[in-house]
Amino acid sequence: MAELKLFRTWSSRFALRVVWALNLKGIQYDTIFEDLSNKSSLLLQYNPIYKKVPVLVHNGKPLVESLLILEYIDETWKQTPLLPEDPSERATARFWAKFGDDKVLLSVWNVFIKQGKDQEEAIVTAQENLGFVERQLTGKKFFNGETIGFVDLAFGWLANLLSVWEEICGVTLIDHEKFPLLSEWIQNFAGAPIIKESWPPRDKLITKNQALLEVYTSKEAPK
Amino acid sequence: MAKNDVKVLGAWPSPYVMRPRIALNIKSVNYEFLEETFGSKSELLLQSNPVHKKIPVLIHGDKPICESMIIVEYIDEVWTSGPSILPSDPYDRAIQRFWAAYVDEKWFAAMRGLRSAQGEERKAFLDQVTEGLALLEEAFGKCSKGKAFFGGDRIGLLDIAFGSFLGWLKVTEKVNGVKLLDEAKTPGLVKWAERFCADAAVKSVMPETEKLLEFSKVLAAKMKGAPPPKN
Numbered sequence: 001m002a003e004l005k006l007f008r009t010w011s012s013r014f015a016l017r018v019v020w021a022l023n024l025k026g027i028q029y030d031t032i033f034e035d036l037s038n039k040s041s042l043l044l045q046y047n048p049i050y051k052k053v054p055v056l057v058h059n060g061k062p063l064v065e066s067l068l069i070l071e072y073i074d075e076t077w078k079q080t081p082l083l084p085e086d087p088s089e090r091a092t093a094r095f096w097a098k099f100g101d102d103k104v105l106l107s108v109w110n111v112f113i114k115q116g117k118d119q120e121e122a123i124v125t126a127q128e129n130l131g132f133v134e135r136q137l138t139g140k141k142f143f144n145g146e147t148i149g150f151v152d153l154a155f156g157w158l159a160n161l162l163s164v165w166e167e168i169c170g171v172t173l174i175d176h177e178k179f180p181l182l183s184e185w186i187q188n189f190a191g192a193p194i195i196k197e198s199w200p201p202r203d204k205l206i207t208k209n210q211a212l213l214e215v216y217t218s219k220e221a222p223k
Numbered sequence: 224m225a226k227n228d229v230k231v232l233g234a235w236p237s238p239y240v241m242r243p244r245i246a247l248n249i250k251s252v253n254y255e256f257l258e259e260t261f262g263s264k265s266e267l268l269l270q271s272n273p274v275h276k277k278i279p280v281l282i283h284g285d286k287p288i289c290e291s292m293i294i295v296e297y298i299d300e301v302w303t304s305g306p307s308i309l310p311s312d313p314y315d316r317a318i319q320r321f322w323a324a325y326v327d328e329k330w331f332a333a334m335r336g337l338r339s340a341q342g343e344e345r346k347a348f349l350d351q352v353t354e355g356l357a358l359l360e361e362a363f364g365k366c367s368k369g370k371a372f373f374g375g376d377r378i379g380l381l382d383i384a385f386g387s388f389l390g391w392l393k394v395t396e397k398v399n400g401v402k403l404l405d406e407a408k409t410p411g412l413v414k415w416a417e418r419f420c421a422d423a424a425v426k427s428v429m430p431e432t433e434k435l436l437e438f439s440k441v442l443a444a445k446m447k448g449a450p451p452p453k454n
Contacts, residue, residue: 049358054352061314068320075313087300091288098290109409132274 004029007043007055009036011200011208013157014066015054020153021073023194025080029056067097070150082150096136096143097154104129105157111173112165113216119171126173132180137181141188152189158182159190164205168213229254230282232268234261236438238331238342238387239291239385240279241428243381245297250305262445292323295383309380316380319373322362323384330355331388334395339446352395352403359385367411371418378422386419392437393432 006022006029008015034043034053046055046062049132056063056072063069074082083090110122132134133155136143143151158174166172176183189195229247231254233240247254259265264276271280272288278394281288288294299308309316333351340348364371366381373381396403404413420429430438 049329058314063314063317065321068317068324071320072313072317075316087297088283088286088288090300091293091297093289094293094296095290098293122368 001059003059005032005057006030007034007040007046007057008053011205012053013161014052016198016200017066017153017156018056018069018073019198020148020156021070021082023198024082025073025077027073027077047076051065067101067154070136070153074150080147082153084144084149085099093144093150096133096151099129099132100151100154100180104133104155108162108165108173111171112169112213113219123171123173127178130174130179132190134179137185146193147190147199148192152185156189156195159186159195160199160202161205161209162186164202164209165213168206168210184188228259228284230257232257232259232265232271232280232282233278234259235428235430236435237278238391241387241425242291242383243279243281243294243298244428245378245387245424246308246352248294248428249308249378250298250302252302252305253296261441279367292320292327292380292384295380298329299380306377308374308378308383310374316337316365319380322366322373322381324358325355326359326381326385326388330359334391337399338443349399349401356403356409357414363411363414363415369413372415378419380423381404382415382419386416386425388433389420390430390435391439394435397432397436398439 004022004027006015006018008019008031010033032040033044034040036053039051043053043055044051047064050064052064054064054066054069056069058072058076063072070082083093104126106127107122111119111126115123136151140146142148143155145210162174166174174182174186190199227250231240231243231247233244233256234349235258244254244256257265257267258266258280267282268278268280269276271282272278272289275289277289278296279289279291281294283297283301287392288297295308309319323446330352333348333355337345337348349353362381363373370376372378392403395401404416406413407422
């Protein structure tokens with residue numbers, strides 16, 4: 001019997017991708033919840049370079065970095081494929097997932113930690129990036145088409161964490177007028193079976209992110 | 224396949240541009256190399272990579288593919304009759320991808336920092352670069368399993384990802400008066416680097432160190448003369 005363990009935290013948006021992928025494919029696994037302020041020796045042993053979650057351990061062999069873990073899962077368990085078969089569609093999916101992590105995430109985060117004129121500029125950048133993402137949904141229910149796939153999981157954080165940040169800061173980044181397709185995707189994704197069962201508790205997310213944003217905004221404040 | 228069915232938009236000094244070219248060479252695929260002029264971006268580049276406006280771009284038929292390592296995986300998946308660039312085992316593939324991402328996100332980021340840093344900051348970046356090379360030496364031992372390359376008998380994904388930086392590594396050694404790849408500390412990588420640069424798929428696209436050194440001076444001068452960033 002294959003042994004599968006997932007190291008995660010209750011809130012990690014990256015670990016959630018792996019939870020979704022395993023659940024969508026109906027794969028059994030054990031969960032180990034980590035406290036990142038007190039990392040277990042096992043976590044440090046399995047991920048010595050980055051010391052982060054998620055870590056997936058399959059038959060004793062560790063895998064790190066959420067998008068790489070998703071590719072591994074897709075290659076090892078063929079049911080409910082996450083990536084398309086066609087090579088150019090696969091390249092496109094990988095491109096948008098990377099764009100999400102490299103550009104979108106940071107640009108959205110900047111909106112919520114900055115203030116005044118800096119925040120206004122951050123909003124412009126974030127909405128430019130989101131504009132590219134919006135256009136990828138043209139004629140599609142999910143980024144993957146009719147069913148949830150790799151890019152949907154990669155952008156999953158937009159379907160819950162974003163609204164937490166928006167609520168705390170009173171800034172609406174994805175409004176229905178400017179981003180009708182993304183707004184609809186958020187509804188479809190957030191409410192989809194398997195996906196909706198795994199969301200971290202919203203009130204806990206709000207408390208945690210409030211504290212996090214306070215730390216960052218006090219750093220950014222002029223001395 | 225007709226040569227003009229496959230195009231690579233790029234520039235000779237770019238390590239990222241080398242990657243798809245090496246991959247196409249491994250697969251014996253003929254392609255047209257469209258060289259961008261330094262300091263400006265062609266219409267074709269802006270059209271085919273509107274998001275990042277960066278090289279390399281692979282144009283296959285009418286489809287643009289962007290991001291160097293994504294292009295390499297695409298090449299491997301399309302041209303299946305040539306030698307494989309990625310291993311077949313999913314875990315081995317994950318390891319190759321992990322280290323390729325590490326090279327780009329951590330190690331070369333430190334190399335870039337080293338280029339412009341001064342004083343204490345410079346020492347910090349140099350330490351990061353050296354530590355990274357120690358990790359890669361260890362990874363080489365594990366991945367190669369005694370064979371010539373990270374990919375085994377033949378050049379693979381990680382060889383391409385890391386090897387494409389060897390030209391700039393040599394330039395950094397000269398400019399900083401340091402030895403980064405060292406027979407004492409990184410003996411495996413020293414020999415690997417020689418084999419990589421001598422490989423038929425690499426030789427024709429690896430720039431000469433002297434040319435790269437000259438170019439790096441032009442680049443440094445341009446960056447100094449560049450207008451200050453908008454606040």
